[in-house]
Amino acid sequence: MTRMLSRALAAWIELMTRHAIWVIAVGIVITLGGAWYSMTHLSMDTDDSNLISSHVPWRKTYIAYQHAFPIYNDNLVIVVDGATPDIAGAATDKLAKALRQQPNLFPSVYEPGGGQFFAKNGFLYLSKDKLQSLSSRLTQIQPFLGRLSADPTLPTFFDMLDKAMAPDAPVDMNLAPVFSELAHTFDASREGRYNRLSWQQLIGGDQPGVSDQRFIIVQPKLNYGALLPAQKPMQAIRDAAKRLNLDAAHGVRVRQTGEVALSDEELASVTHGAAWGASLAFLAVGIILYLGLRSWALMGASLASLVAGLVGTATFAALAVGRLNLISIAFAVLYIGLGIDYAIHVCLRYREALAELGERVAGRAAGVRHALTSAISDVGLSLALCALTTAAGFFAFIPTSYSGVAELGLISGVGMFISLVVSLTFLPAAISLMKPWVPSTDTTTSRWAPFIGRRAQRLIWTLSAVAVLACVMALPFIRFDPSTLDLKNPNDEAVKTYRDLLAHSEHSPLTLVTTRPTLAQAKGLAARIAKQPHVSGAMTVANFVPGNQTAKLSIIGDLALTLAVTPPDMSKHADFGARKQAIADFAQHLTAYRKSDTGDDAAAARDLAQSLSAWRDWFAQQKPAAQKQILASLHDRVLSGLPRQIDGLADAMNASRITLKNLPESLRKRWIGTQGQFRVEVSPSGNLDHESAMRKFVASVRQAAPHITGAPVLELSAGHTVSSAFMHAFIYAAIFISLFLLVLLRSVVDTIRVLVPLALSGLILAAATVVLDIPFNFANVIALPLLLGVGVDSGIHVVHRLRQREHHRPFLGTSTARAVILSSLTTMAGFGSLAFSRHAGTASMGQLLTIGMLAVLITTLIVVPALFRILRE
DSSP: OHHHHHHHHHHHHHHHHHTHHHHHHHHHHHHHHHHHHHHHHOEEOOOGGGGSOTTSHHHHHHHHHHHHOGGGTTOEEEEEEESSHHHHHHHHHHHHHHHHTOTTTOSEEEOTTOHHHHHHHGGGGSOHHHHHHHHHHHHHHHHHHHHHHHSOSHHHHHHHHHHHHSTTOSSOOOOHHHHHHHHHHHHHHHHTOOOOOOHHHHHOTTSTTOOSEEEEEEEOOOOTTSSSTTHHHHHHHHHHHHHTTOSGGGTEEEEEESHHHHHHHHHHHHHHHHHHHHHHHHHHHHHHHHHHHOOHHHHHHHHHHHHHHHHHHHHHHHHHTOEEOTTGGGHHHHHHHHHHHHHHHHHHHHHHHHHHHTTSSSSHHHHHHHHHHHHHHHHHHHHHHHHHHHHHHHHTTTTSSOHHHHHHHHHHHHHHHHHHHHHHTHHHHHHHHHOOOOOOOOOSOOTTSOOOOHHHHHHHHHHHHHHHHHHHHHGGGOOBOOOSGGGSOTTSHHHHHHHHHHHHOSSOSOOEEEEESSHHHHHHHHHHHHTSTTEEEEEOGGGGSOSSHHHHHHHHHHHHHHOOOOOOOTTOOOOHHHHHHHHHHHHHHHHHHHHHOOSTTHHHHHHHHHHHHHHHHHHHTSOHHHHHHHHHHHHHHHHTTHHHHHHHHHHHTTOOOOOSTTSOHHHHTTTBOTTSOEEEEEEESSOOOSHHHHHHHHHHHHTTOTTOEEHHHHHHHHHHHHHHHHHHHHHHHHHHHHHHHHHHHOOHHHHHHHHHHHHHHHHHHHHHHHHTTOOBOTTGGGHHHHHHHHHHHHHHHHHHHHHHSOSOSOGGGSHHHHHHHHHHHHHHHHHHHHTTOSSHHHHHHHHHHHHHHHHHHHHHHHHHHHTSOOOOO
């Protein structure tokens, strides 16, 4: 059977070499056509959730939720941070207004807790006691607001403070907030920092939405025909922020995160890493090829075959799958590292055949064809077997629910057979045309190669046993990281912003959600969940209908009669002398106030006095022109936020009764589904950046709602699904390869000789994840099954060589050992280039594959020979 296959291969190669020009021409046409087709038909899918099969139960639950609430799909979250709540609020309003003017890019723009509805009805969301307290405070300061609205100048502002600090002040006020705000303002003026006194904090500190961090949620128009679908809307947001001066120089920071931003930035990292990795792998493989083959012609033919096979694999991906995901895009780098192995074996055997040929064939062309026919008839069958075992390592993931790696396995597994076909067609045709005459001058032995005697054999056995024991001790500490966030580039803005929200924001993005057919059921479930540990609260649309509205509207009505303020005329300005004198008078009154002050605002008064003194000393050192500019700037710092707050108070005086029916549509569709379902959202009580906290949160909520979904459930469930898929794939690959070896080698002992170093390499790789703190994740989980398929190839070559020749010469000096080393180096070059990717998941895949291949190389070249009988000392 073997001889028949060898003769068939010889006849095939004879055909390829005699019609080499036609083979090359057809190969070039097919490659160019495949390149065009793959470039125009191969798309990218950046949705992390699609890495898992949609038929898994927990995915079905989430998909049903997405259909009920499509408004939450493809969201872009804009985080606006301001130096003060006033600045944050004003910046958010301006940016949201600018985005609404671009409906072609932003069909949906939503401000949580913002907009006209909450500006008008915000007071109704306060408790009755807080609203009464706010009403009393506003009533007390109404005379001051009235006077300041009529004359919004620095002298008026400081004169009002002077009167408030006087012993016979008409109203007993807590001045600590004003003192603190003024201290910050004077410090910022002296230090040249942007700052605005927060009137919102001073007047309406108890209002909802008083925060220096605000959000805008947009659903942008995505262009899936572009490489980065959200690039245009994300750039439009940056341009709008720049145009509106929403930057650090004006006390504002605008950042983007959310599903869309994370996907786009991850896609940019992955594609950049794939392109960089493929280029680096190609260069490294080229260098290693030349060093190993010592022939420009052979190296050029091998690299041309590599490109043809890579394009063919990409064409298959476009035809069979149609898209690449965040994991399967690594197929190119994996192919470069693995696909070149067949060309290496063909070229090395070709050189040996030339050396064996000598002068027996007349004519160079005939000699090249004869050497090619002899070489491929010798190694062709073993190359086919190696393609089968390597593909098995990839195909092992196809039956699993891990769609992301299953697609990579399908593409790369078929790519191994494409590489085999190219190596048996295009490569021999290219060599026959170039006719490189480079007979091998290497001998089967080398003086430097050590001979493994009985003493060395025992030492290898002992060291292997120690290594196994040490690795087994590390196995309990192996962990799987289910976080998709940890796979992304940690330096991307969207990732850093998302982590910042997890750690510091009151609004965690990791919430759990579920639906109920009626509002009563949703409210009942929310009440039960809210009592669970690790839960900060559970909301439904009913939470947006305030309680005690009759009493609250009465308080607001009374306040409206008292709080009669008009919008301030900001065109009024005091002259330089009046401003300077007002500050001097204020400093004197503050000194007098501190002598008699023993209240709660004493500390704030002390801080203000220190800041004011430092500011006045600095101010006195400035030139007259600079002093005028400083006081004009101080006017803006103190009073520019007043008009917005006065307008906000005027809006709040027009509050009306809220019902489910008159809630704004933008709010209703976020809580009431397309089929009338009512949404329940559960927030955690702590930071879920750690897996243990996330597990506790999910387990606690599931006691009340077993079928709840949301980002934490998706992350944990995906981790369980992928780890199970990894175990199944590893078992499938191990069973297939073991049976394959038994059939191929027809010896249980030789099968064990191949599998033992592979098992040791797997243990070393597993222990390395613990020592180097590189946990298994969604991307690098392919390492063990793949290394099993790749590593067995070298083991087969070594066992065949050791079976054919008596083990009385240094094995490391043989051509087989050199071929194993060279092919392993090219594979590690391909895998290792992935380690330089900015995408953390791809980088960890490259790291583990490189470590695993190094372990396979060492154990194959040292442990396998030590398992054979020593015939010479």
